[in-house]
Amino acid sequence: MPKSKKPQGGRPARNFEPRYGANKTSFHDRHHGAPARDDARPERGGRADAGERRSAPAAGGYDRRPGSRSAGHRGYRPAEAEGGAPKQRWSAQERAGRDEARGIRNRAESGRREAPHHRDERPRRDDRGAQRPTGPGTYRDDRGGQRFGRDERPAGDQRRGFRDGDHRSGDSARRDDRGGQRFDRDDRPRRDDRGAAAQGRGSADRSPRGAGDRSFDADRARRSFDRDRTQRSFDGGRDERPRNGERSRPVTGGAYRTERVRPLTSDTRGRPAHNERPSRNNWNAAPSAPSRGAKFEQAEDVVHERLEAQAVQAVEVADVTFGDLGLGSNIVETLAGLGAAKPFAIQAASIPAVLEGRDVLARGRTGSGKTIAFGAPLVERVLQSQAGKRREFGRSPRAIILAPTRELALQIDRTIQPIARSVGLFTTQIYGGVPQGRQVGALKKGVDIVIGTPGRIEDLINQGKLDLSDCRIAVLDEADHMCELGFVEPVQRILRHTADGSQKLLFSATLDREVAALVDEFLVEPAVFEVAGEDQGSSTIEHRVLVIEHRDKADILTALVDREGKTLVFARTRAYADMLAEQFDDAGIPAVSLHGDLNQAKRTRNLERLTSGRVNVLVATDVAARGIHVDDIDLVVQADAPDEYKTYLHRSGRTGRAGRTGRVVTLITRQRQRRMTEMLDRAEIDAPFENARVNDDIIEEIAGRVPTAAQLTR
DNA sequence: AAAAAAT
Incomplete structure (x- = not known):
């Protein structure tokens, strides 16, 4: 297709959806089959807004349009492109x-x-x-x-x-x-x-x-x-x-x-x-x-x-x-x-x-x-x-x-x-x-x-x-x-x-x-x-759940990440991720964090620090849950249990990649056991639930420290 | 709650 028609006619037209007729009609239609709860959706506001804008592109559109209006300036877009404003009302689709x-x-x-x-x-x-x-x-x-x-x-x-x-x-x-x-x-x-x-x-x-x-x-x-x-x-x-x-x-x-x-x-x-x-x-x-x-x-x-x-x-x-x-x-x-x-x-x-x-x-x-x-x-x-x-x-x-x-x-x-x-x-x-x-x-x-x-x-x-x-x-x-x-x-x-x-x-x-x-x-x-046969039986990941007292959580986490291999810790919020990284650092365990509050340079650098082995501990939000491949993470610690089984699968998938072995441990409190059971069931994962206190051997074991080795490294 | 644009 000739490039020339792109910025002008092509794109806006492509975006425009005449199928549903005028906006009024679609607004009506929106209510027609849609349950009342739809009205409570926050998106509605945005959609209506977008629709308005689109219906009066020449007038109201400009103040919201990004970029310069004169050619040669950064961000300049010809006025014709207005019809292709990105925001639109929601289509039925x-x-x-x-x-x-x-x-x-x-x-x-x-x-x-x-x-x-x-x-x-x-x-x-x-x-x-x-x-x-x-x-x-x-x-x-x-x-x-x-x-x-x-x-x-x-x-x-x-x-x-x-x-x-x-x-x-x-x-x-x-x-x-x-x-x-x-x-x-x-x-x-x-x-x-x-x-x-x-x-x-x-x-x-x-x-x-x-x-x-x-x-x-x-x-x-x-x-x-x-x-x-x-x-x-x-x-x-x-x-x-x-x-x-x-x-x-x-x-x-x-x-x-x-x-x-x-x-x-x-x-x-x-x-x-x-x-x-x-x-x-x-x-x-x-x-x-x-x-x-x-x-x-x-x-x-x-x-x-x-x-x-x-x-x-x-x-x-x-x-x-x-x-x-x-x-x-x-x-x-x-x-x-x-x-x-x-x-x-x-x-x-x-x-x-x-x-x-x-x-x-x-x-x-x-x-x-x-x-x-x-x-x-x-x-x-x-x-x-x-x-x-x-x-x-x-x-x-x-x-x-x-x-x-x-x-x-x-x-x-x-x-x-x-x-x-x-x-x-x-x-x-x-x-x-x-x-x-x-x-x-x-x-x-x-x-x-x-x-x-x-x-x-x-x-x-x-x-x-x-x-x-x-x-x-x-x-x-x-x-x-x-x-x-x-x-x-x-x-x-x-x-x-x-x-x-x-x-x-x-x-x-x-x-x-x-x-x-x-x-x-x-x-x-x-x-x-x-790929068939991708059940836990064929997985190389070992899953465990530690049922802990909340007051022990910080110490247990520190003990878990105090180890040789690369450890990825998941936290639910950015603030907690930061806090944990700092806590580990203070305990003498070099750690960095990865989350959306960091600027991109830091994000990239911190991830690279784990990849390169300059640190062994990365504390991340779910920004790192999916897709990220670091070669040899052998322990994933979920400081906060995920809410969704898919999140569990993706987080734990940061280890055990390409057939390597890995271990996932999730910390929960007693009150969460039931939810956790259900979630693991959905994920089709069998994981033992084990009670743990701060100095229990089980923590040494999960961290991969036999007691003697622990003494050696200290 | 987090993520994804920049302002």
């Missing part, structure tokens, strides 16, 4: 997503064991097919299901009004409004764009798969075509894979199709908590789905069968190489240099799918190699899409990777940059807390892959300094987290700036229905992967 996410969280936190009728207050969920009498097919269905049964919603809900029928009607309506120049895309917006990216530019010859690549892209288009035609019948008809128990887990993500990497073992554990756990089981409902165009079905099924067979025999996995998966030799070499000689399971599963151009949802537990799983094929694909083209000065990015924290964005770049550079592509980090200058400078020179956090990325988009219109791949790392309340809206807006039909990759160790809002709007027939 967004609200659906928000409710979705909120519902999941609420259930996770409070209602897991509640009776099913609990959900009846949430009609949208129910008719998602969860309780549909049609049987397991409802769950299995990867088309209607994946779209969350848009055909099934009760009439009258505005949300459904938009979703009813082919979702493309909504898409094209929006496109129509953007102006005539986009009509050329209307018939096959998503697929064709993607196909063009790979096909039109000589990708196939470069691909190790050769001509196969071309057919895969064609396959994408065909599949989507098939889906459009046959969605209805799939909705009701494909019951061929009834899985026991699926109907009893209505809440979970059964709507997604899952292509298993290997047979699931955790499935059989039969924990009661599974009922309400929005993860694992339903993601594994079926190995591979014969749901696409029949012609290509077979080829793809073969691929998955192969993976499955290999995975069953763990030994056979070792036979797959990155090259086999479709990555070029430069990339393979670089991966080897990064220490990834052979693909991990999640990588073996997702790399081919990404290379095909499919949207992918993937869950692999912490430390299982997700970054490479999306990063390596992403680079390959960007490369293919540019094959034969000159890398122009000032070209706009072809891929974007979003992460929830700056440290994670940095870390992802550290992994992906060498891969990209090995094939002549450039990456840049775009995150807040640092001056824009360098980032903007890099963008001006031309960057192929952008890695960053939502705030700054959106900021630069709005300043007209980042153009995502040519961005054909978008990755959300920690996708479920990115779909949480404060995150999802900017993420959605950013994704809307990417090219029509851009490929979407969602990765997380705890991927669940929380991503529904995004999946619904942005993904087309995603492949869904998880």
Whole structure:
């Protein structure tokens, strides 16, 4: 797409959502199907505000618009861009997503064991097919299901009004409004764009798969075509894979199709908590789905069968190489240099799918190699899409990777940059807390892959300094987290700036229905992967819970971190993190903290101090809970127990990475035992609860200090 | 409560 239409017409039009008519109408509609509680939401104010602004852009908009109004000044944006103001009223889609996410969280936190009728207050969920009498097919269905049964919603809900029928009607309506120049895309917006990216530019010859690549892209288009035609019948008809128990887990993500990497073992554990756990089981409902165009079905099924067979025999996995998966030799070499000689399971599963151009949802537990799983094929694909083209000065990015924290964005770049550079592509980090200058400078020179956090990325988009219109791949790392309340809206807006039909990759160790809002709007027939057998039995992390007296807490913590290896301590608040770091320091144990109250320089430096081993103790808030990889943290201490099982999983996942051993200890008081039990149950973690006082041997043991060694080190 | 933009 020509760059020229970007800053002016293109982006604002893209943002504008004519589907719902005038603001007044949507406001009315908002009330129509929405329960009263909606009115109490704080977001409402913001939304209404945004809507107002948008309705009178020329008048009221300026005082709030950032940046200069005269050309040549920093932050200048042409007035026409006003229509593309970032803040908008919530679309039905967004609200659906928000409710979705909120519902999941609420259930996770409070209602897991509640009776099913609990959900009846949430009609949208129910008719998602969860309780549909049609049987397991409802769950299995990867088309209607994946779209969350848009055909099934009760009439009258505005949300459904938009979703009813082919979702493309909504898409094209929006496109129509953007102006005539986009009509050329209307018939096959998503697929064709993607196909063009790979096909039109000589990708196939470069691909190790050769001509196969071309057919895969064609396959994408065909599949989507098939889906459009046959969605209805799939909705009701494909019951061929009834899985026991699926109907009893209505809440979970059964709507997604899952292509298993290997047979699931955790499935059989039969924990009661599974009922309400929005993860694992339903993601594994079926190995591979014969749901696409029949012609290509077979080829793809073969691929998955192969993976499955290999995975069953763990030994056979070792036979797959990155090259086999479709990555070029430069990339393979670089991966080897990064220490990834052979693909991990999640990588073996997702790399081919990404290379095909499919949207992918993937869950692999912490430390299982997700970054490479999306990063390596992403680079390959960007490369293919540019094959034969000159890398122009000032070209706009072809891929974007979003992460929830700056440290994670940095870390992802550290992994992906060498891969990209090995094939002549450039990456840049775009995150807040640092001056824009360098980032903007890099963008001006031309960057192929952008890695960053939502705030700054959106900021630069709005300043007209980042153009995502040519961005054909978008990755959300920690996708479920990115779909949480404060995150999802900017993420959605950013994704809307990417090219029509851009490929979407969602990765997380705890991927669940929380991503529904995004999946619904942005993904087309995603492949869904998880690595089977990722239960505690196969984990290398040992979990323990210490039940302590509150007055002992400080001393016990100090005793726990007074040890040889690297220790990561999690605190609930920034202030407490600071306090603990200081306390440890005062006790002669060098420690630093990591949290959002620190400036970015300190954040980076403190994390680096742990990585480099200059300190062995880092006290962090949940800013460090997800994704952060420090090689050899062998003890994670939760000074405050987390509230959410997902947080527990991510925090504890800072240790025991890539098969190494690690230990997690959580401190709780007696009063918290019950909550803790429930949370561990959701996390599917067995951990002994042990009473501990300040000088108990158990603390020495957990710290890894046998008494004698302790004496030696003192 | 934390995180994510800058002001």
